[in-house]
Amino acid sequence: MSASSAAPEPSRLSEALRRAWDSDLAYSFRRSKVTMLAGAVTLLFIGSALFAPWVAPHDPYDMASVNLLDAFQPPVWVDGGDSRFLLGTDDLGRDVLSTIIYGLRISLGVGFASVFFAATLGITLGLISGYVGGTVDAVIMRIAEVQLSFPDILIALLIDGTLRSFIGPGAHANIAFVVVISAISLAYWVQYARTVRGAIMVEKNKEYVEAARVIGRSPAFIMLRHLLPNVMGPVLVIATISLALAIVTEATLSFLGVGVPPTQPSLGTLIRVGNDFLFSGEWWITIFPGAALAIMGLSVNLLGDWLRDVFNPKLR
Amino acid sequence: MLSFVLRRVVQSVVVMLGVAMIAFSLFTYVGDPITNLVGIQTSDAKRAELRETLGLNDPPPVQFVRFVGRALHFQFGISYQQKRKVVDIIAERLPATLELSMLSVILALGLGVPMGVYTALHRDSWLSHLMLSLSLVGVSLPTFLIGITLIFVFAVQLNLLPSFGRGEVVHLGFWTTGLLTASGLKSTIMPAITLALFQMTLIMRLVRSEMIEVLRSDYIRFGRARGLTNRAVHFGHALKNTLVPVITITGLQLGSIIAFAIITETVFQWPGLGLMFIQAINEVDIPVMSAYLLLIACFFVIINLVVDLLYFAVDPRLRVARPTAVGG
Numbered sequence: 001m002s003a004s005s006a007a008p009e010p011s012r013l014s015e016a017l018r019r020a021w022d023s024d025l026a027y028s029f030r031r032s033k034v035t036m037l038a039g040a041v042t043l044l045f046i047g048s049a050l051f052a053p054w055v056a057p058h059d060p061y062d063m064a065s066v067n068l069l070d071a072f073q074p075p076v077w078v079d080g081g082d083s084r085f086l087l088g089t090d091d092l093g094r095d096v097l098s099t100i101i102y103g104l105r106i107s108l109g110v111g112f113a114s115v116f117f118a119a120t121l122g123i124t125l126g127l128i129s130g131y132v133g134g135t136v137d138a139v140i141m142r143i144a145e146v147q148l149s150f151p152d153i154l155i156a157l158l159i160d161g162t163l164r165s166f167i168g169p170g171a172h173a174n175i176a177f178v179v180v181i182s183a184i185s186l187a188y189w190v191q192y193a194r195t196v197r198g199a200i201m202v203e204k205n206k207e208y209v210e211a212a213r214v215i216g217r218s219p220a221f222i223m224l225r226h227l228l229p230n231v232m233g234p235v236l237v238i239a240t241i242s243l244a245l246a247i248v249t250e251a252t253l254s255f256l257g258v259g260v261p262p263t264q265p266s267l268g269t270l271i272r273v274g275n276d277f278l279f280s281g282e283w284w285i286t287i288f289p290g291a292a293l294a295i296m297g298l299s300v301n302l303l304g305d306w307l308r309d310v311f312n313p314k315l316r
Numbered sequence: 317m318l319s320f321v322l323r324r325v326v327q328s329v330v331v332m333l334g335v336a337m338i339a340f341s342l343f344t345y346v347g348d349p350i351t352n353l354v355g356i357q358t359s360d361a362k363r364a365e366l367r368e369t370l371g372l373n374d375p376p377p378v379q380f381v382r383f384v385g386r387a388l389h390f391q392f393g394i395s396y397q398q399k400r401k402v403v404d405i406i407a408e409r410l411p412a413t414l415e416l417s418m419l420s421v422i423l424a425l426g427l428g429v430p431m432g433v434y435t436a437l438h439r440d441s442w443l444s445h446l447m448l449s450l451s452l453v454g455v456s457l458p459t460f461l462i463g464i465t466l467i468f469v470f471a472v473q474l475n476l477l478p479s480f481g482r483g484e485v486v487h488l489g490f491w492t493t494g495l496l497t498a499s500g501l502k503s504t505i506m507p508a509i510t511l512a513l514f515q516m517t518l519i520m521r522l523v524r525s526e527m528i529e530v531l532r533s534d535y536i537r538f539g540r541a542r543g544l545t546n547r548a549v550h551f552g553h554a555l556k557n558t559l560v561p562v563i564t565i566t567g568l569q570l571g572s573i574i575a576f577a578i579i580t581e582t583v584f585q586w587p588g589l590g591l592m593f594i595q596a597i598n599e600v601d602i603p604v605m606s607a608y609l610l611l612i613a614c615f616f617v618i619i620n621l622v623v624d625l626l627y628f629a630v631d632p633r634l635r636v637a638r639p640t641a642v643g644g
Contacts, residue, residue: 146331149568149620154575154612161597161605162338165346248458255460256582256594275464278472279479287468290461298456 028310038302045296049104056101057086060094068093072277075284088284091277096284099270100292106266107293110177111247114184115239118246121185122192123235127223129193130200141197144190156187156249160258173261180259184249188242195238199231233311241304244297251293267293324624328617333384335613339606340383343393344376346602392607397599402607405592411492412482413581413588417573419508424515425566431516432523433555436531448524451517459576463510463583470506478503480585507584511576515569522565526558567623571616 020026029035048055059065070093073082081088087096129140147155160183167175203209204227212222253259254268262269267289274286343349349372350363367373371382386392392402435444454462471479483499485492494500530536531554539549578590585591589608596604 142327146327149571150616151572151575154572154578157575157578158609158612161593162342162609164597165342165600165602165605244456248456252458252460252579255458256579258594258597271461271464278464278468281472283468283472286464290464294457294461297458298453301452301456 025310028306032306034302035306038299038306041295041299042303045104045292045299046108048101049108052101052105056095056098057084058095058098060098060102066093072282074282087288088282090274090285091282096288099265100267100289103265103267103270103289104292104296106260106264107247107250107268107296110181110184110250110260110266111243113181114188114246114250115243117181117185118188118242119192119235119239122189123196123228125189126193126196127200127227130197131204131219131223131227137197140193144193147187147190152187152245153249153252156183156253157256157258159183159186160253164258173263176259176261180250180253183253184246187249188246191238191242192235195234196231199234200227203227203230237304237308237311240300240307244300244304247293247300248297321625324621328621331617332610332613335609336384336387337380339387339609340380342602342606342609343383344379346600387610392610393603395601395604397596397601397604402603405604406589406607406611407490408492409587409589409592412494412586413574413577413590415493415495416504416507416511416580416586416588417570417577419504420512420515420573421566421570423508423512424519424569427512428516428519429523429562432520433527433550435520436524436527437550439528447520451520454513454517459510459514459579460583462513463506463580466506466510467583477506479506482587503584507580507586510583511573511580514576515566515573518569519562519566523558523562526561527554530554530557564623564626567619567626571619574612574615 029039053059070082070085070089071091073080073085073089073093075081075088075096076083076086078088085095085097087100089095090099125140125144129137160179163179163183167179200223209222209226212226217226250259250266251268251271254266255272257272259268260266262273265273270289271286271293274282274289277283277285349370350367354363354366371379374382390403392406394400395402395405398405431447435447438444467479470477478499481503482494483501483503484497485494485500486496494504536549536554539553544552574590577586577588578593580586581588581590582594589611592604593608595601596608
């Protein structure tokens with residue numbers, strides 16, 4: 001990335017917006033219809049997750065408003081559908097659309113948190129590994145190599161299972177979140193570390209780094225203020241791609257029954273619970289959360305692919 | 317070459333010891349093994365005696381060495397839940413998982429390679445575009461959703477295929493197979509497709525990009541200049557050179573298939589190792605969990621070692637280059 005230091009003044013906000021609109025990134029975004037669609041869908045999902053209490057037609061976890069007599073209502077367009085429940089209701093009479101919107105919250109929340117911690121861990125280790133080198137580098141990279149030879153989802157599952165048994169089955173629900181997020185973070189740090197390390201190896205011999213060293217900057221300062229901004233591009237790409245992975249991993253863990261606590265269901269939990277009703281004909285309880293998960297995974301993936309192509313045309 | 321192999325072997329042993337350490341600490345620090353062994357009426361004196369005879373009062377390093385020694389003899393203890401030897405449970409479940417995995421690998425290769433070749437040779441045909449878009453969907457969709465969708469369509473709606481279990485199995489000595497009965501075969505179809513789909517798309521994309529790369533190279537152009545038929549160029553020269561990375565990746569994917577089998581087995585209630593592991597997590601059945609951990613780690617270490625060695629066998633150039641550059 002080039003050193004664009006000319007920060008726009010607040011009075012020239014429209015000028016800055018115009019420049020952002022004309023930038024390569026925005027241009028290639030406007031050019032690709034698929035990417036625009038994916039972006040819109042992703043925004044829609046994130047938006048409805050953020051504003052769930054206002055967007056969702058019902059509050060599915062407010063016991064006062066849920067009526068057991070409404071259980072197993074099919075979607076509106078099927079015979080016997082109730083106009084109050086667009087996508088039908090589940091076994092407890094909760095509106096499926098609302099549970100999906102609230103579930104999105106959990107799914108996206110866990111996804112973002114996992115990506116954040118994985119990125120922090122990976123970037124830190126990558127910086128240290130690349131800048132310090134020597135034995136530290138060798139140890140970190142060996143660990144990364146070993147972990148890379150296992151599939152991410154298996155690593156997450158194994159860490160999750162192990163942590164879970166250490167904590168015990170009767171633990172508080174909030175700990176379950178911590179367990180899931182740490183399991184996913186620990187499964188996905190490697191890519192960041194390897195990418196950052198590679199970029200640092202190239203950057204650290206450049207003149208500006210040497211200059212910073214000469215004027216007596218500490219290694220930590222050089223790493224954070226000089227090197228880190230220059231390697232953020234690829235990190236952003238990895239973060240977007242691994243957001244999709246993290247969401248799917250969380251859904252998988254929850255589907256297997258070892259993910260987030262059932263009291264705060266994510267999309268994966270909804271699918272697992274609904275799966276039991278697939279055979280008795282209440283397909284909507286599981287198919288709609290499944291479709292939501294699939295659409296979200298695909299959209300975020302498409303965005304990630306597009307970002308990767310923009311930042312790194314060589315990989316195309 | 318020799319130093320590389322040695323280094324890899326040492327690395328593998330370190331990994332296995334690390335996993336053994338985790339498995340061991342599960343045993344030691346999760347719950348009390350004695351409580352899981354005896355009834356409520358057992359007196360404290362009896363418990364202390366049992367603790368002493370089982371060596372649970374020894375310092376942890378001594379216990380760890382003993383644990384590793386036992387694991388090397390396949391002694392993983394007795395399941396807390398089923399009160400049977402863990403080895404027996406694993407032996408009973410292993411054929412189901414291996415059979416499913418092998419079928420999936422065959423399916424993934426058998427369909428993935430031809431699809432990859434086709435999309436590389438006919439890059440602009442609508443069929444290629446369709447395959448590529450479908451493969452993107454296949455990669456984005458979580459495995460369990462694919463399984464549920466298949467169950468919904470073929471078991472619930474069309475009522476064609478069974479949705480859970482292995483069907484009737486035939487016992488062949490220590491092995492059980494579902495491939496010899498009609499119900500067994502029917503039960504295998506959906507799980508095998510679910511498990512194969514992700515690998516298939518991966519193999520297809522890999523073959524396609526490798527093939528496009530190879531088709532650009534000089535010896536292909538030379539082959540054409542020599543007047544070889546398209547068929548000879550594509551299949552005699554291009555495909556052959558494409559298959560080197562495909563073999564190694566497929567080898568590495570073998571591990572993934574066994575990992576993804578956990579998910580597929582849960583969706584289809586397939587009585588394999590993966591389902592056993594998930595049940596063990598939910599029941600906090602430590603002996604089963606730790607045995608599975610060790611087993612799967614061992615599997616991966618062996619697969620990776622073999623694949624690394626295969627690199628050398630398949631690609632002579634690597635015997636000269638510095639081995640650390642492999643895999644970059």
